[in-house]
Amino acid sequence: MAGALDGIRVVDFGHYIAGPLAGMLLADQGADVVKIDPPGGPRWDTPANATWNRAKRSVTLDLKDPDDLEAARRLVASADVLIENFRPGVMERLGLGADAMIEANPRLIYCSIPGFAADDPRAGMAAWEGVLGAATATYTNAGDGLARSNNPVLTAVPISSSYGAFLGVVSIAMALNARERDGAGQRIEAPLFDATFAAIGSAGLLVHDPAKRSPDRSAGWVNQYECSDGRWVMFHAANQRFIDRFIDKVGLDDWREEGLHLSEEVAEDPEKTAELLRRMTALFKTRTAKEWEQLVSDALVCCSVIYESSEWMREEHARASKQVIEVEDPGYGTMLQPGVNPRLYGSPGEVRGPAPAPDADRDEVLGPWLEGAPEPASPPQTRLLRKALEGIKVLDLCIILAGPTCGRTLAEFGAEVVKIDDPNRPGGVRMHNDVNRGKQSVLLDLKTEEGRELFWKLAGEADVVAQNLRAGRIDLLGLDYEELRKRNPNVVYASMNAYGHEGPWEERPGWEQLAQAAAGMQARFASDRPYRQAFPINDYGTGLMGAYGVALALFHRQRTGEGQHVKAALAYTACTLQSLFFQDYEGKVWDEPRGQDALGWNPLQHLYRASDGWLFLGATPDQLPAIGGVEGLEGAAGLEGDALREFLAERIARATAEEWTERLTAVGAGVAPTRSVRELMADEWVQDHGLSLTREHTEIGLVTTNGPSPRLSRTPPEPGDPASKPGSDAREVLEARGLGEDYERLLAGGVIAIDGVVAS
Known part of the structure; x- marks a missing residue:
């Protein structure tokens, strides 16, 4: 059975994370994706390329070479979809911008996934994932409402890049629906900074009248607990039905007699809350984590062992549900990768093969593939849709x-x-x-x-x-x-x-x-x-x-x-x-940043404390000489490893985050001060662009929420x-x-x- 995107031709100029991931999500659903890389292959050499480029065709083109640039134009002219995630303006300077390409191919859906939008003052900045994480409050928001310190914590999960890819493919699929009805392509921009607001979600929601806010009544019924074997479980009984099932399953009738099972009453009484937490902590130490996971799940209450990713990839359920699959990769051998997401049962997606070697499909793509392009469809209808799902x-x-x-x-x-x-x-x-x-x-x-x-x-x-x-x-x-x-x-x-x-x-x-x-x-x-x-x-x-x-x-x-x-x-x-590191194969090393002290991947992709707050510095080793020429960082160019990290930490602490942003972006580095969610939602540019909305709601007054971020022309x-x-x-x-x-x-x-x- 063909996938939903069978016959859809995609030219993927993506690099780093977001663009290649978007191309993968299309390829998994049946699209014929041609991956364009510079001579020598992908700009970033990472095992994740084996996931992101699976089942694509590969062609390497030097877009500064006239012949290769012309080949790129011919490919785009034959395509249904183009993906690119360069900084705004790069494709235009190459003559491959949206206006020119859609004029040549009116049915083209042209999807740009830059770090910052073309009209964002930071559009020209190097938008590394860490820069975006700092700029979007990702590193300062404690998901549990808990924090070991006031320091930011870096997460290895590339939230901004992933959400940019997600919203990119959602927008592409919506645009394909519109095109099927009226025949016209369009331009999409799904900036990573903007896309992250979809992830922030409820963390950014604010009911302005405190009296109208809903209290948190979860108390000890939603928590992580250590078990008898030293492993931890995530236990979640967020409503009375779950609590009652748990009480019955474990045989805690005395708790019921004492009223500890009443979540609202416990949450409103600090002494009862403390007593519940004490008892739950002791209770979970009476069985192993696996025993609790099975017992609680049998009662249809939420409980999972807190697994390592490497464990989950080999867990029976992960494999049986095909959220983890095996791919025979020519470079890595048998590799475990994330499965197809989402699943369509009438036009099922599948991983149709591994990632190709760079330029492996050049002759096929620039020959029969181009020659086999479908004839141009009839011109767009006079009446164009205003909404994709009208x-x-x-x-x-x-x-x-x-x-x-x-x-x-x-x-x-x-x-x-x-x-x-x-x-x-x-x-x-x-x-x-x-x-x-x-x-x-x-x-x-x-x-x-x-x-x-x-x-x-x-x-x-x-x-x-x-x-x-x-x-x-x-x-x-x-x-x-x-x-x-x-x-x-x-x-x-x-x-x-x-x-x-x-x-x-x-x-x-x-x-x-x-x-x-x-x-x-x-x-x-x-x-x-x-x-x-x-x-x-x-x-x-x-x-x-x-x-x-x-x-x-x-x-x-x-x-x-x-x-x-x-x-x-x-x-x-x-x-x-987690596709950046969610692969397993012989020789795999799980070395991504971990824990509550994580501040970076290396000295040039790292959070540093300035004199008035924290910032993230994103740069590459070849930029180190220029960084060493920045006022206050003289001498950096001769350092590496821990010596470089310690040097940068000591020097960056001497000036403000704003001063370092100005100095370092001037030499091509990416820099962003960390922000809180409330600061972000109150930002003037964010509000002007509809990413933060404050509107009147019936009976509760003003409420701030996030707004939609993709831009479709x-x-x-x-x-x-x-x-x-x-x-x-x-x-x-x-x-x-x-x-x-x-x-x-x-x-x-x-x-x-x-x-x-x-x-x-």
């Missing part, structure tokens, strides 16, 4: 973060999204103001016969249905894909869960913290104890991968008339996010209206579908609700 109707049954982020992304690109929530769910509608903007809200009890009848009426005209309940839960309601396709054969049905949709852990519940624990993120970030790293990166990333899968499935449906089932998972995303995403009060759109939704006469009866019967449910 007219697409979505039912969003998702909860918390990952699933609703998928629905929010579809809404941003123009889909009409109806968000259905359970009026009786404990805790209300979680993260509502973050992930449900741009949607219509309906509170509908799907456990009632009348509730399901209304669902079927809505689903009958839906193009997409999305849900992220634990595997098996949706089946119990009779609302699963197989049942839905009987009534709506062409529907695209998206399912998202924690650990994946095959394998022994398929039915286990899980949250962001569990994906970080299982896939190795918490272990890498650990010191005296495990720590969760900044931002819910697996949740939001899975929402984006779900939206990517839906867009691919809609594109496939336009070409074939067929709907299908799309699946994404937090654990799939955790593997993809023809079909730009929009944030939509602020999230409405839960349930407040029910009448409008029913009336628009000719069901208005049912409204009062359903409301009186408790099938729908319009009041009494909090947006937490």
